[in-house]
Structures are given as C-alpha cells and as structure tokens.
Amino acid sequence: MAVYTQVSAEALSAFLDRFDVGELVSAKGIAEGVENSNYLVDTTKSRFILTLYEKRVAAGDLPYFMALLDHLAGKGLPVPPAVPDRAGTLIHELEGRPACLIQFLSGVSVSHPTPAQAHAAAEAMGRMHAAAADFPLDRPNSMGFDTWLPLFERCGHSLDEIQPGLYDDIGFALDDVRSAWPGDYLDRCAIHADLFPDNVLMLGNRVTGLIDFYFACTDIRVYDLAVMHAAWSFDASGRAHDKAVGDALIQGYAQSFPLSDLERAEFPVLATGACIRFTLSRAWDWLNTPADALVTRKDPLAFWRRVKTYDNALGSRLRTLA
Amino acid sequence: MAVYTQVSAEALSAFLDRFDVGELVSAKGIAEGVENSNYLVDTTKSRFILTLYEKRVAAGDLPYFMALLDHLAGKGLPVPPAVPDRAGTLIHELEGRPACLIQFLSGVSVSHPTPAQAHAAAEAMGRMHAAAADFPLDRPNSMGFDTWLPLFERCGHSLDEIQPGLYDDIGFALDDVRSAWPGDYLDRCAIHADLFPDNVLMLGNRVTGLIDFYFACTDIRVYDLAVMHAAWSFDASGRAHDKAVGDALIQGYAQSFPLSDLERAEFPVLATGACIRFTLSRAWDWLNTPADALVTRKDPLAFWRRVKTYDNALGSRLRTLA
Secondary structure, rough: OOOOOOOOOOHHHHHHOOOOOOOOEEEEOOOOOOEEEEEEEEEEEOEEEEEEOOOOHHHHHHHHHHHHHHHHHHHOOOOEEEOOOOOOOOEEOOOOOOEEEEEOOOOOOOOOHHHHHHHHHHHHHHHHHHOOOOOOOOOOOOOOHHHHHHHHHHHHHHHHHHHHOOHHHHHEEEEEEHHHHHOOOOOOOEOOOOOOOOOOOOOOOOEEEOOOOOOOOOEEEHHHHHHHHHOOOOOOOOOEEEEEEHHHEEEHHHOOEEEEEEEEHHHHHHHHHHHHHHHHHHHHHHHEEEEEEOOOOOHHHHHHOOOHHHHHHHHOOOOOHH | OOOOOOOHHHHHHHHHHOOOOOOOEEEEEEEEOOOOEEEEEEEEEEEEEEEEOOOOOOOHHHHHHHHHHHHHOOOOOOOOOOOOOOOOOOEEEEEEEEEEEEEOOEEEEOOOOOOOOOOOHHHHHHHHHHOOOOOOOOOOOOOOHHHHHHHHHHHHHHHHHHHOOOHHHHHHHHHHHHHHHOOOOOOOOEOOOOOHHHHHEOOOOOEEEOOOOOOEEEEEEHHHHHHHHHHHHHOOOOOOEEHHHHHHHHHHHOOOOOOOOOHHHHHHHHHHHHHHHHHHHHHHHHHHHHOOOOOOOOOHHHHOOHHHHHHHHHHHHOOOOO
C-alpha cells in the first residue's frame, strides 16, 4: 500500500483538463486499498480519488467494476463511481497505467466495529445486494471456491513453514468444505467479496461509503455476508469471536435479506470457506514476500483460527488448531 | 515515504477531541515529506496534516521547527503552523510517537518549474529570510559544512562502488570547498536548507506553501538560495543546467535580498558545497539501502554532476566528471 506510479502535477493537470471538474488545487499520494497507486485530488470544484491500476487488478476487469459502481451509485448506494470525461469515457490511461478518476467519499474505516456499526454496515451490504439484483454483467470470482484447491496446491508443503502440520490440516478442511459446499440452490448476484472494515467508510454509526470493489464478482449472495462475518466479528488474532458483532451483522443484513432456513444451515460452511480463502491468500503472500520487505505481511493463521468458531467438529480434528 | 505508524480512526478521533477543530470526517495516510508518517485529516471545521515523527526527526528539534513555523506564519508567510490544542500545546504523543496537527495548505509541487515559478518560489524564500531576521532560536545545521568531512569519511572507499574514483574526487573537491568556504562575514539566519521543488506548493505561478522544514537551521542565508539553485535549475540527471530558471531564482530572491558583490563572488562555492552535501547524503543512503528495498534510491551522481556548472575549474580536475 504505497504510491507505485508517480504522477507529476503537470501530468495531473493535463489529465484533469479532459474532464469538467475544475482546476487542480491539491494532490497527495495516499496509502489505500489493494496494490494500486492512489491520489487524493482536490480541484476548484470537488474532490476525487485518482487510481492508477497496478498489475494486481486486470485491466480487462475494470469495465465490470466501473459498471457495477455506476449501477449501484445510480440506485443511491454510497459507492464511489468513476467520473466520466467530456467524451463519457470512464477508463483512461495515465503514466502507462489504466486510470480512473473516482468520486471522493467522506468517512473513516473503524478498526474495532461496535455492534451498531456492524449492523449499519451489513444493512448497507443488504441494500447493495438488492440493488445488484438487476445488474446485467457477470464476473467469475477470481478468489472463489474453485480457486482454493489450486492455490492450496501451489502453496504446497511450504505451508508447514508457517505452522508444522498446516499443509495436512488445510488439505483436510478443504476436502470437508468442498464436499459440503452449497450448489446452485442459493441466490447468486454481484457481491463485494472483500467487505472488511477497511472497505467501509463510516461517520459514527452511519455508513458513508462502500469502497474497494476490486474483488467484486458474481457468487453466492450469502457468501458475501459470510466473508464480512469472518472479517468483522473476531479480534485480530482470530481467537476471540465477538458474538454481539456477529449477530448484529446477520440482523443488519436481514433488513433486506433475512436468512432463509437453508441459508442459515449453510452459513457455517460458507464462513469456513471464507476463512480458508483468506488463510490461503495470506499464506501465499506470506511465503512469497521477503520478510524484510517494507510491506506488512498479514498473519495467515488469524483466519485459520476462525475455523473453530464456524465448525467446531472440523476444528477439533485439526492438530494445528489444538 | 510511506505510512510507518498506523493510527486507527478511533485513536484519531480521541486525539482530535483535545483540539477545538471539529469532528473527524476523513483520514487518509499520505506519502509525503521525509520519513515521517503523515495523514491528511478532514474535520467538520477544517483540514489538517497529522504528522507522526519517526526516528529521522529528533524529538528534541521539534520545538525549534514548530516555533519557526509559528513565527513565519505570524508574519504572513505561507507555511503550515502546528495547531495548538485547548491547552496551547503544539507537540503531542500519539501511538508512541511525537505528533503534531498541522494546518493544511493547498497547492501542488511542480516537477519541472518554469522561470516564472522559480522566480515566485525564490521570492517567497526571500520573504521567509526577511521574516526570520528576528527569530530568536538557533539550531546548528545537522547537514551543514562541518558534517561533510565526517560523512565523507563514514562513506569511505565504498563511494567507489557508485563510480570508480569517486572517493578520491569527492575528497579533492571537499578540500577545495573547505579552503574557500566563507567565514562569518556573510549574513546568517534561520534557513530552510532543503527547498527543493517538492517542498514548495504552488497554484499556477503563485506560491501557496513552503513545507517540510525538518532540516531548518541557522546557517548562511545565501547558502539556502544556493541549495535551491542546485535543486531547481538542473534536469534530473544534473547534466543540463537551465540558466533561465537559475537566473529567475536569483532575481526572485533579489526582491528581498539582492546579492551583494561578496555574495555573488561566494555563490559558486556555496552551490558547490550544496552539491557535495546532497551527493554525500544520497551516497550514504545509496550504500545503506538494500537495492531491493521498496524505496527509490536517489542517484547520488545527479548532484555530483552539477559541480561542473558551479566550478568548472574544479570540475575539470575531477576524473569522475570527465
């Protein structure tokens, strides 16, 4: 999370000339989101985020993301749509990178959400899913169910460098989750797929922004809530579950989508899958980031430990969770 | 240039409660300045930079810097003073670091200053020196004349890893500059000592901010202009001198302080000294930063090459500048 691509004030001014957004007043590189370069840009008229997409976001996916944000913003959701230039173009090129000028949203990300904040955020997710119902585009989940086994295999026995026995245990859990994973009978729609507290802007208990849609995709609707539940309702180590926050998430989401009996029954496997997804992606990053790099590696075990909360029967069979 | 110390929204809100600045609306970590952690903070009332001082800025120097900014701001200079809390305190502690809440200034740093922009920036430096005349505090220049020989010796023969022969050549140039360095007969005052284009905020040809005073110190007044001249009037490689920009700097500065004959005569040695200062500090960083670190190392030779422009007689005797 840094500024990888430098944009000079001169180049930025020339870029802004394509838009009807006034003149450049201030620009600061910000540390935000996935591995893109972001600038907070003030003009004489308004305030924007300029994002230059680095390699992790595929340029081919940008039309999907921007169409989704435009669709959701059009229905009043607090998401940051890209600003079209005078020709109506949303996706540009700047300093050799795909680039979008995105509307700025106020608010801050809370580090320790209260139940009231969790309720409001999950309510916003419910409204987002309702608004996504008639969104016409599809994008496979690049970090979805089908990708976990290949990613597990790519990590391989190096997983045991993180904790001895982790390779066998994740393999076992993955088999277990795959055999129980819900089929086509659960609702699917465009989901955020990464709605961590980082990606929700709030003022007090009010949601002012849902941001960082760069994992958005078509997938099981309640899986989005399961990801959120795993991300919001644990302490940083993944050991302590905050049931009040977890329940508030389910209740907030229920304002649009009360869980059906079937969804309630499937929730533990969806959440266990979410835990495995983040364990594996963090394990991959952990094993492939030099320990002395200026990037904070996220502890893969923090998500692995959550498995016990969602599936105690499974957790009790895993030596690494003893 | 990254955010080294994370401040949660909750901790930031609590911090802002000490001040009469309204409530937190937005906070973004920004990539700015020397190696401090900076956040761009919006409240319901105004906009600020929150700076947490990492190890490179000595906490003991902060009272000097903050008093200087306050003094200059009080005289109408476009510098960013620290905001006092309700008890009048300017320097705080946050997340275990010294921290200041600093007034935000609009404007952008130009990458390729025009003569008009150089004129305006040097005029602002002149006004700053005039305003500093009755500033009562002193701080030795931590990167001043007296420090170059010890820094040269600490770099040692490793300099030849940057370019073969560099150790002997810098040693020779350093002797030359030291023997010619002006004594106490030139004006001294509080100077910025690092007024690169990065550290000047502009809107068009107007200066809206002089920032990043963390090398400010008491030193020869015209040495500040010499640093600025070396920083502003060359291309990035240090090979091509832009005389129009250089002349504009001298003329802009002359609005407050026309160079005396003596200062004009001493200018080449002051500028050569400035070149050696940045060559040595960049060489030290170059030799002590792993090549694969996520920090862009600045080419030490870019300042070394400028020596030829300021003292061609010296430059022609240096093998590394042939």
